Amino acid sequence: MEDPGGSCEVTSGSRDESSSPRVTPPLAIKMIKSRGKILGVLALFLVMVWYSISREDSFYFPLQENKTTCPVGEVEKKAAQLIANYTRDRPLFLQLKDYFWVRTPSLYELPYGTKGSEDILLRLLSVTSYAMPESIQSLKCRRCAVVGNGHRLRNSSMGETINTYDVVIRLNNAPVHGYEQDVGSKTTMRLFYPESAHFNPRRENDPDTLLVLVPFKPMDFQWLEAILNDKKRVRKGFWKQPPLIWDANPEQVRILNPYYMEVTAAKLLNLPMKQPRKVKQKPTTGLLAITLALHFCDLVHIAGFGYPDSADKKQTIHYYEQITLKSMATSEHNVSHEALAIKRMLELGLVRNLTYF
Ligand SMILES: *[C@@H]1O[C@H](CO)[C@@H](O)[C@H](O)[C@H]1NC(C)=O
Ligand SMILES: *[C@@H]1O[C@H](CO)[C@@H](O)[C@H](O)[C@H]1NC(C)=O
Ligand SMILES: *[C@@H]1O[C@H](CO)[C@@H](O)[C@H](O)[C@H]1NC(C)=O
Ligand SMILES: *[C@@H]1O[C@H](CO)[C@@H](O)[C@H](O)[C@H]1NC(C)=O
Ligand SMILES: *[C@@H]1O[C@H](CO)[C@@H](O)[C@H](O)[C@H]1NC(C)=O
Numbered sequence: 001m002e003d004p005g006g007s008c009e010v011t012s013g014s015r016d017e018s019s020s021p022r023v024t025p026p027l028a029i030k031m032i033k034s035r036g037k038i039l040g041v042l043a044l045f046l047v048m049v050w051y052s053i054s055r056e057d058s059f060y061f062p063l064q065e066n067k068t069t070c071p072v073g074e075v076e077k078k079a080a081q082l083i084a085n086y087t088r089d090r091p092l093f094l095q096l097k098d099y100f101w102v103r104t105p106s107l108y109e110l111p112y113g114t115k116g117s118e119d120i121l122l123r124l125l126s127v128t129s130y131a132m133p134e135s136i137q138s139l140k141c142r143r144c145a146v147v148g149n150g151h152r153l154r155n156s157s158m159g160e161t162i163n164t165y166d167v168v169i170r171l172n173n174a175p176v177h178g179y180e181q182d183v184g185s186k187t188t189m190r191l192f193y194p195e196s197a198h199f200n201p202r203r204e205n206d207p208d209t210l211l212v213l214v215p216f217k218p219m220d221f222q223w224l225e226a227i228l229n230d231k232k233r234v235r236k237g238f239w240k241q242p243p244l245i246w247d248a249n250p251e252q253v254r255i256l257n258p259y260y261m262e263v264t265a266a267k268l269l270n271l272p273m274k275q276p277r278k279v280k281q282k283p284t285t286g287l288l289a290i291t292l293a294l295h296f297c298d299l300v301h302i303a304g305f306g307y308p309d310s311a312d313k314k315q316t317i318h319y320y321e322q323i324t325l326k327s328m329a330t331s332e333h334n335v336s337h338e339a340l341a342i343k344r345m346l347e348l349g350l351v352r353n354l355t356y357f
Pocket of ligand 2: 085
């Protein structure tokens with residue numbers, strides 16, 4: 001991976017060790033007095049030379065330390081002001097162990113919990129993966145860019161900047177090909193649901209992009225299971241036909257922990273959790289992605305968020321397709337309500353906007 005030209009502070013921890021062992025002068029003089037021991041001094045000298053050469057890289061380390069300092073703990077501190085009972089203890093992705101030996105009980109059904117979906121999850125999690133890859137887990141600093149699909153990205157020339165982040169989160173079927181200059185090309189994670197899945201998951205992603213399913217309804221698990229196990233496809237129950245063939249490597253597929261949907265709805269949007277049968281309002285994948293970043297990253301910058309003014313009937317809403325706010329009318333999202341939540345985060349300095357919000 002390229003150095004993002006602003007990688008985070010690397011605390012080498014080796015500075016204390018750099019005062020290497022030294023021979024005290026009296027001892028050295030005594031040794032020289034004895035001719036037979038001259039060789040010993042020479043050997044000691046050579047060992048010392050070798051020692052300092054071998055430590056060469058750790059001498060260079062502190063010089064890079066200052067590039068960009070990592071604001072460790074800042075996101076946690078500010079997020080806790082906004083999100084009651086904020087914790088980073090919950091896994092980002094659903095894990096097999098929670099459905100295998102112990103059936104971790106969930107208070108809610110989808111999209112806020114896994115109640116009632118335990119059996120299918122057991123089958124799904126045994127063919128997908130659930131660990132965070134070491135390359136991401138071991139980052140010294142998790143500088144994250146959450147890239148929304150908004151029209152503000154058009155002609156933004158933000159591509160190069162976006163590519164410098166350690167973790168780039170993208171949404172749904174948003175393309176990168178042909179838009180690199182404005183949106184960048186790096187994709188660490190892509191959040192999607194069946195209806196928003198790109199028919200060719202390899203096309204707009206990197207070879208190692210994590211494909212993170214956001215489950216809104218039990219059918220979403222059935223879609224993924226049918227695809228991965230090549231079972232008979234289910235066509236009913238979706239509001240738009242999802243791909244029937246979806247050629248993804250199961251190793252790269254993850255299932256988002258619905259806990260983050262619950263936090264987004266309950267804590268950021270103050271929506272009631274117990275809505276009768278049909279959930280009338282739910283968060284967008286975009287706001288969900290920001291919530292996720294707030295629980296995982298050391299720094300959260302957003303680009304391509306925000307919708308046109310509701311009076312602006314002609315302005316397209318996405319950077320890549322010609323649809324307007326009208327197409328959102330029947331969705332179960334309240335984008336002005338979400339905008340207020342994002343404004344609060346900006347005011348708190350919890351997130352920063354790379355494009356106008
Ligand atoms: C190095 O970091 C310190 C503390 O964060 C800062 O005050 C200083 O300006 C930085 N120097 C450079 C050259 O970036
Ligand atoms: C926070 O956690 C406590 C203890 O589990 C619980 O009683 C309380 O209702 C929670 N508050 C919110 C806003 O979730
Ligand atoms: C983007 O830039 C091109 C070329 O400069 C211009 O023709 C186009 O109108 C711009 N689009 C927007 C949405 O600003
Ligand atoms: C959407 O959110 C706005 C701002 O919070 C609120 O005034 C409005 O009533 C909401 N609309 C619906 C349909 O709930
Ligand atoms: C962020 O949004 C504000 C408006 O809310 C705007 O004034 C500012 O220029 C934006 N920042 C960037 C870098 O575009």
